[in-house]
Amino acid sequence: MAEALAASLTVQPERAPREALSHREFQVFSLLAQGRSVGQIAEQLALSPNTVSTYRARILEKTGTRNDVEVALYAVKQNLVAM
Numbered sequence: 311m312a313e314a315l316a317a318s319l320t321v322q323p324e325r326a327p328r329e330a331l332s333h334r335e336f337q338v339f340s341l342l343a344q345g346r347s348v349g350q351i352a353e354q355l356a357l358s359p360n361t362v363s364t365y366r367a368r369i370l371e372k373t374g375t376r377n378d379v380e381v382a383l384y385a386v387k388q389n390l391v392a393m
Contacts, residue, residue: 330372338365342378343385 331339334355341351348366352359375381385391 335365335369338362339369340391342366343382343391
């Protein structure tokens with residue numbers, strides 16, 4: 311029992327926030343980082359603006375950013391998009 315508890319508490323190496331994003335979230339992330347609006351992203355990816363807004367909220371949470379400017383800065387610092 312103690313071994314099972316100790317194994318469950320073993321620290322897993324944290325994944326980079328980018329690795330926590332789904333493929334679609336990363337697509338939205340990249341477009342946000344390029345300065346695209348929710349409406350532009352929705353049109354480009356054939357999604358509703360509400361869906362893009364939902365992805366945006368998840369991206370902000372997963373990357374620890376608070377707004378689109380921080381998303382862009384994060385992307386540049388992590389060499390995830392070319393500006």
